[in-house]
Amino acid sequence: MCSAIAPATRAIIHARVGSRASPRTRARVGCRAGLFDAFGRGSGTKKAKDEVLRLAREQRRGVGHSPEDRAEMEAAVDALIASRGNGGRANTRPSVLTADWRLAWTSENETLFLLEKFPGGVGRAPITQAYQRIDVDAGTLRNEVVFSNGNAFVVDSVIEVTDETRVDFRFTGAKLNLAVPVEASLPLPPFGQGWFDNVYVDGELRVARDSRGDTLVVVRD
Numbered sequence: 001m002c003s004a005i006a007p008a009t010r011a012i013i014h015a016r017v018g019s020r021a022s023p024r025t026r027a028r029v030g031c032r033a034g035l036f037d038a039f040g041r042g043s044g045t046k047k048a049k050d051e052v053l054r055l056a057r058e059q060r061r062g063v064g065h066s067p068e069d070r071a072e073m074e075a076a077v078d079a080l081i082a083s084r085g086n087g088g089r090a091n092t093r094p095s096v097l098t099a100d101w102r103l104a105w106t107s108e109n110e111t112l113f114l115l116e117k118f119p120g121g122v123g124r125a126p127i128t129q130a131y132q133r134i135d136v137d138a139g140t141l142r143n144e145v146v147f148s149n150g151n152a153f154v155v156d157s158v159i160e161v162t163d164e165t166r167v168d169f170r171f172t173g174a175k176l177n178l179a180v181p182v183e184a185s186l187p188l189p190p191f192g193q194g195w196f197d198n199v200y201v202d203g204e205l206r207v208a209r210d211s212r213g214d215t216l217v218v219v220r221d
Contacts, residue, residue, distance in 0.1 A: 091164060104205075105216075131146070140156070142154060150179030
């Protein structure tokens with residue numbers, strides 16, 4: 001999430017109505033089948049999403065994950081994408097994408113390094129958290145790692161939506177905001193550009209895959 005934005009299970013029910021059935025019967029059965037199909041897709045998506053979130057928890061947001069862990073998560077993401085079928089494609093609308101997103105899982109090495117080296121959670125201290133703060137209308141994206149002591153590593157970017165799933169980004173600056181031992185902001189040179197595809201978005205969860213080959217799972221904060 002810091003140096004790049006980290007950046008396809010569906011059941012189909014086929015109803016067949018015999019040629020001797022009346023038009024009214026055919027319409028009634030067809031309507032019921034359509035409702036059942038929609039329910040099946042919805043329940044399939046929920047199951048697939050629950051699996052992605054389960055893996056995110058069990059794999060500690062990706063910290064220390066193995067190649068087998070990565071393959072399991074990627075398969076779960078593929079199943080989640082497939083469960084939506086042709087729906088949910090316009091994943092870059094401001095009303096969909098603009099939000100504060102909290103990290104659930106990533107394969108991006110730089111973020112994982114910070115989460116592993118500075119985990120937080122000691123005593124009553126909060127755990128280290130990572131966020132993406134996106135404003136489509138303003139054309140901005142901020143990656144932020146907030147440590148347990150209040151210090152934060154921040155990377156700012158400008159973004160441009162290029163189609164229904166893809167967003168181009170270019171980093172414009174980075175800084176370390178200190179809360180302790182003194183309040184200060186240490187600027188760092190900007191670095192990097194690329195793109196990320198929002199392969200799944202709903203009211204709670206977003207999954208992106210980026211130009212470096214990384215996968216990101218975030219939840220609406």
